[in-house]
Amino acid sequence: MLEVILNGLGGLVAGFQALAMDWRSVVMLIVGGILLYLGIKKDCEPLLLVPIGFGCILVNVPLTDLMAKDGFLRVIYDAGVDTELFPLLIFIGIGAMTDFGPVLANPSTFLLGAAGQFGIFLTLLMALFFGFTKLEAVSIGIIGACDGPTAIYVTSKYAPHLLGAVSVAAYSYMALVPVIQPPIMRALTTKDERETIMKYSARPVSKTTKMLFPLVITILGGLIAPKGLPLLGSIMLGNLMRESGVVSRLTKASENEIANVVTLFLGLCIGATMSGAAFLRPQTLIILALGFMAICLDTACGILFAKGMRVLSGGKINPLIGAAGISAFPMAARVVQREGIKYNKKSYLIMHAMGANAGGQIGSVIAAAVMLSVLAGMGIIS
Amino acid sequence: MADEVLAPMPGKIIKILVKPGDDVLEEEEVLFLEAMKMDNPIFAPSSGKVKEILVREGDEVDVDRVLLIIE
Numbered sequence: 001m002l003e004v005i006l007n008g009l010g011g012l013v014a015g016f017q018a019l020a021m022d023w024r025s026v027v028m029l030i031v032g033g034i035l036l037y038l039g040i041k042k043d044c045e046p047l048l049l050v051p052i053g054f055g056c057i058l059v060n061v062p063l064t065d066l067m068a069k070d071g072f073l074r075v076i077y078d079a080g081v082d083t084e085l086f087p088l089l090i091f092i093g094i095g096a097m098t099d100f101g102p103v104l105a106n107p108s109t110f111l112l113g114a115a116g117q118f119g120i121f122l123t124l125l126m127a128l129f130f131g132f133t134k135l136e137a138v139s140i141g142i143i144g145a146c147d148g149p150t151a152i153y154v155t156s157k158y159a160p161h162l163l164g165a166v167s168v169a170a171y172s173y174m175a176l177v178p179v180i181q182p183p184i185m186r187a188l189t190t191k192d193e194r195e196t197i198m199k200y201s202a203r204p205v206s207k208t209t210k211m212l213f214p215l216v217i218t219i220l221g222g223l224i225a226p227k228g229l230p231l232l233g234s235i236m237l238g239n240l241m242r243e244s245g246v247v248s249r250l251t252k253a254s255e256n257e258i259a260n261v262v263t264l265f266l267g268l269c270i271g272a273t274m275s276g277a278a279f280l281r282p283q284t285l286i287i288l289a290l291g292f293m294a295i296c297l298d299t300a301c302g303i304l305f306a307k308g309m310r311v312l313s314g315g316k317i318n319p320l321i322g323a324a325g326i327s328a329f330p331m332a333a334r335v336v337q338r339e340g341i342k343y344n345k346k347s348y349l350i351m352h353a354m355g356a357n358a359g360g361q362i363g364s365v366i367a368a369a370v371m372l373s374v375l376a377g378m379g380i381i382s
Numbered sequence: 383m384a385d386e387v388l389a390p391m392p393g394k395i396i397k398i399l400v401k402p403g404d405d406v407l408e409e410e411e412v413l414f415l416e417a418m419k420m421d422n423p424i425f426a427p428s429s430g431k432v433k434e435i436l437v438r439e440g441d442e443v444d445v446d447r448v449l450l451i452i453e
Contacts, residue, residue, distance in 0.1 A: 102418075200391045200445055334420055345409045345425040348390035354418050 018062035024276025025060045031279075032056035032271065045175045048148070048267050052168070055271020066272065073272040076265050081156050081163070086266040087149035088234045093259030094149070094361070095238025096251045098329065100213055102355035103362075104205045108309065109321070109352060113359020115305030116325030117367035119144035119298030123290050124371075130286055134380050135159050138371060140287055143170045144294030145364035146177070147327035152266070153231055154368055158381060164273035165284040169291030177331045180292075181299050182339055185323050188303045193310065195344040196318035200351045207243065214240040221366060227376050228369015235365060298326045302356070324353035327364035333357035384453040385428045389443045393417030398439055404432045406452060413437075413449065426452055 019025055032053045039049030059067055066073040080086035103110050124141030132140060139155040139162050151170040155163050173180065186194075214236035222229040241251045273279075299322075306322025320340050324332040333353035340349040375381045397414040400406055406426040414421045430452040437449050 330418065330420070333418070337420060337422065341423070346390075346427065348422060350418055350420060350422060351391045 015061065015063050022062060022276065024280045025062055027280060028060040028274060028276040029057055031274070032060065035271075045171060047263055048171050051264050051267025052171075052271040052274075055268040056274040057271070058268075059272045059275050067275065073268060077269045077272055080262070080265055081152070081269045082160070084153050084156055084230070086262050086269070087153040087156075088230055089262045090149045090259055090266065091231060091234040091365075092238040093255045093262075094329075095214070095235035095240075096242045096255040098235075098239060098242075098358060098361060100239065100358050100362075101205050101210065102351055103358045104209055104213060105203045106352065106355045109325075109355030110359040110363075111309070112302055112306055112322050112325035112356035113361070113363035114325070114366075115322065116298045116302040116327075116356070116360045117145065117363050118301035119294040119296070120364075120367050120371070122297045122301075123294035126293065127290055130290070132283070133159075134375075136162060138375065139166050140290050141294065141371075142166070142368055143173070143287075143291035144298050145327055145368055146170070146174055146295055146298060146332075146360070147364045148174065150231060150327070150364055150368050152270070154372070160273075161278060162283075162287065164270060164279050165287040166291070167270045168274070169288050173291055173295045174328045174331070177295070177326075177328045178335050178338075180295055181323050181332065181335050184296060184299045185303060185320055185336075185339055188300060189307070189319050191343070193307070193319050194340070195347065196310075196315065197344060197347050198316065198318050198321070198349060198352050200348065207245075210243040211240060214243070217362065221369060225366070225369035225373040227372035227381075228365065231365045232369055235362075295326070299323050302326065302360075318347065318349055318352075321349055321352045321356050324356040324360065325363065326357070326360045329357050329361050330354065332360065384433060384451050385426075385430065386451055387412065387424060387427060387449045389415060389445055389447045389449055390424070391415070391417050391422075392444050393422070393442070395437050395439055395441045395443060395449070396421060398435060398437070400432050400435070400450070402432050402435055406430065406432060415443070415449075424449065428452060 035049045035053030038044040039046040065071050120141045123144045124137050127137035127140040135158040139159040142151045142154045143166060148170050152167050155166045218233050218236040221232045238254050241247045302322035302325035303319050306317055306319040310317040310319055320336050324336045326332050336353035337350040340347040393415040396416045400412050408429045409425045411423045412426050413424050415424055433451040433453045435450045
């Protein structure tokens, strides 16, 4: 009788024993705690870090099987991440939130949104150099898109075992854009360039243009890069709903309720991929380092490209706006505005930077789409 | 000599920090213009006295609208 009771009580301490035997779970519980701390106390992307941090804690409590077959987190993961459904639903919301007006009013800023994607390809090459497989390198390079859902979409499709590392890198560097970018912006520009005032002249963009834009991009983009159509199509669906103005209930649902629900589940699932065994490996550190390089390279390429545009325009362009050609929206544009006004109190770059930033938003999706279609053409992916 | 402070971009006046008759210094913040969901400080282009304020808090302004006059 006593033995039965002792065995029963033993069941209550089994978790502690398992935890004591597995240092990696202990470390990951601490990592989860740090993510929660950053989200709650430091207000650093709380909408993402709270579910990610908690997911990380859940999955690292031993003997729980939350990510085993039919486990709580596994069911959500299989339904939304494995199928790539969650990032696409988020993209509908992003399309519904984004005003592409500043790009359409000043189409040349779109080029900056393309220039800001070079980091993806440079990082891909570096990842190959470090011995990652081709598909892994694609997923790591995509951190340079500086766009969480794009990175998650591509990674869950081609290198799901890296999902935790890639998404943590993508989201944390996005949050760090205001810290990472300014030193690069200063290093690559002269005082004279930074002080350039860019006059904003509003070219009115008609409603028809704003509605045709998502349609044209969807069809044209889909023809050029069919593999990327799910991404491009979902962002443009959201945008068409926004600009049409006739389905405000759907637009609002996409940018609020749907995006919120999906963010919760997506965050939990990302946390759930951060089990000690999968996350605490040297390659995670390399991925974090490469991701950091990707964002720096994006910024540098954007600024250098803007410097080229400055020369061609006869000095009318302030090259700082090149830093906004990434997808971190609207952080990157705000960084440009804040930096610009530091050097010249009459300099308002926000409208131009928003153009580049919205361009970067589409640019990152197109870059991902193009990359997937090129890889498909090369027979690397099916 | 009067200096007109123009709106550098379209947006909404969210806060006016000076009154007519106030002395302002060059590069002092005179009002905040919200554009693209960001509060942008607008600075006085020169030192002087605020002669007239032509907008009110909450006004939507277009680019190049005269916001206030400093003399």
